[in-house]
Amino acid sequence: MPAQPPPDNPSDPAGPRDPEDRLAPENPAAPSTFGDGLRLAVGTLSVFPVRPGTVDRRAGGRAMALAPLVGAALGAVAAAVLAGALLTGASPLLASLLAVGTLALLTRALHLDGLADLADGLGSGRPAGQALDIMKRSDIGPFGVVTLVFVLGAQAAALAEASAAGHGPVALVAACVAGRLAITWACREGVPAARPGGLGALVAGTVRRGPALAATALCLAGLAVLSLAHHTGSLDLLAASGSASDRRHADHSPADQGGEDPPGVGEEADELVVRFENWVEPCPGPSCPPGPGLVVEDSGPSAFLVEGLLGGAPFPLLLAGLPFALVAGLLAASALRRRAVRRLGGVTGDVLGALAETAAAAALVACALLW
Incomplete structure (x- = not known):
């Protein structure tokens, strides 16, 4: 009789240590509902407590399609922290570090852990099986440390640049949406799981092309409206921060002219x-x-x-600023996903976390360069 694999023990350094890695496909008596998918998305991608529902591949597909919605919520909370720090007089860099740290807390740092693990696995140069074993270890190697420092530094620096220009909060929301939309596309049909069991096996290949395109269109439209509202003054996120x-x-x-109207401006001042x-x-x-x-x-x-x-700042550029950042994040995540699938044979929970952080960093850099 073949030996049975050891039980999943969180204290075992070689075993799964992430809560999302212990999400395995189940065979529930009743099929999952839309609410189950939403709860799975919130519980997997954030620290917000939710009641667990039915967990199956159908719920996994819905959860990954709804991932950008969770990203928008995370971005809104972190943007509020950023705006509050700026309004209290903090420097753009300090405020950006606080916002990036808030995102790490809101996600239990699981995405950052996945980024470090993927960097160690790919950087090892080992075959797929051995690279996956390296990614399961509890320690972080030099590739993971360097990658974490670089990505977090790029996020904080780019967000500081955008904040200094008065666009930090909206750029942060766009980056969070881009990171979770990258997860949606990584779980589309045709992308296999790298190993049986875990989050990768649960959600790999569960998102159809139609829902992925619909989620992308909604994200682009929403960010275009957010960009327009911000640039036309409808959002007063940085009223006292010198945007x-x-x-x-x-x-x-x-008011800058002693309370008197400028010459030549009367009843038709507006x-x-x-x-x-x-x-x-x-x-x-x-x-x-x-x-x-x-x-x-x-x-x-x-x-x-x-x-x-x-004239001045081109209106199409204002309208397309955040959508352009979203596309930049998706392109960066797509390149990393293709590399991971080619080397590992598919996606895992660590790969999905790495894609989220990579897309967010690329989107923030795009915002800093564009504005």
């Missing part, structure tokens, strides 16, 4: 004045703007919107 948009409008504020120069023909008079382009004179949200559409 770029606040400084722009402060230059035209009547009326938008647009002057073109050198668009059709050279400006003939001395009152022309100093350079070619468009001048918008108004301090309201409508003026800022039109200014972005026709």
Whole structure:
């Protein structure tokens, strides 16, 4: 009679140590529901306590399709921490470190642990079976340490850059959504599990292409609306932190001129004045703007919107800023996923965690470079 494998013992350093790794496919008497999938998504991807429901592959597919929703919730909490720290006078770097640390707490650092384990497994250069054994160990090797330092440093530095420009909270939400959407695509049909058992076996290949595309479209649309609301002033996340948009409008504020209206502004102070120069023909008079382009004179949200559409910061760039960051995160995660599947034969819980952190870091870097 063949020897039976030892029971899953959390104290065993060679055994699964992550709660998500002990999620194995079950054979429940009743099929899972949508609520079971949502509870599985929240319980697996966050520290928020939820009542366990039926756990099967159908619930796993729903959970991975709903992963971006959990990411948005995590991003909102971390963004509130970031904005609060900035409003109390903390430097962008310190506030960013607090926000990144908050995300680690909200996820029980499981994604970071998966990132370190995957780095050790891939960096070992061993065959797939031995690399998977390395990833199951409780210790972290040099590849894992260096990767953690680099990715966390990139996240904090890029978030600090975005915060200094006044876009930190929305960039953080976009990064969290990108990280969880990367998990959705990693669990699509055709992507195998690297080993039987664990989270990888439960969710690998459970997300159909249609739900994955629908989740992506909703994420892109939601981030476009968030980007537009932020840049038009509908979101006042950094009212007291000296954001770029606040400084722009402060230059035209009547309060800066002793409470008196600027010359030439009367009852029509809110009326938008647009002057073109050198668009059709050279400006003939001395009152022309100093350079070619468009001048918008108004301090309201409508003026800022039109200014972005026709001049200054291009409106399409404002609208597509966060969606572009989402795409950048997905591309980075896709490259890492292909590498992991080629080397390990499929995905595991560690691979999914590594994809989330990689996509989030790439999205934050994209936001820092774009804005």
